Amino acid sequence: MEPSNRERVWQVIHSIPAGKVSTYGKVAAMAGLPNLARAVGRYLSELPEGSKIPWHRVINSQGKISFAVGTERFLTQKEKLQGEDINFSNNRVDLKTYLWQGE
DNA sequence: CATTTGACTTGTG
DNA sequence: CCACAAGCCAAAT
Structure with a gap:
């Protein structure tokens, strides 16, 4: 069975x-x-709640979280990122410093 | 099969 | 920085 796009995305x-x-x-x-x-x-x-996918490391091209500020998802993601030594500036991540561009 | 919706991106103004 | 439009794709209805 070939990996579906979703599985490939998860892997990345x-x-x-x-x-x-x-x-x-x-x-x-x-x-x-x-x-x-x-x-x-x-x-x-659609990720299952028990998933081990670090979805919090995925943000939009503006370096911002794709949720509205103040929402639970937003706060959760922000907290997790900060827990990984990722620094925020005005609800924004410095992609120049933290963007993962592949190996 | 057509329409809608959404954790998107890029370009314009 | 913000608003809008066009482009792209998958799943739900």
Whole structure:
């Protein structure tokens, strides 16, 4: 059985090292799905709660979390990122420093 | 099969 | 920085 796109995406996300982040488009591209940035977000939205996928290391191309500030998901992601030595500036991550561009 | 919706991206103004 | 539009894709209805 061939891995579905969702599984490939999960695998890519899983390869993001702690202390680094990636964007939806980047993850999609790394998974071999150049234009599936949205699909990546969809896959993450459907992640089982017990999943080991570090979805919190995936943010949008602006270096910001894709949730509205103050929402539970937003806070959860922010906390996790900060726990990985990722520094925020005004709800923004410095992609220049933390973006994972592959190996 | 057509429409809607969404954790997206990029370009314009 | 913010708003809008166009492009792209998957799953749900």
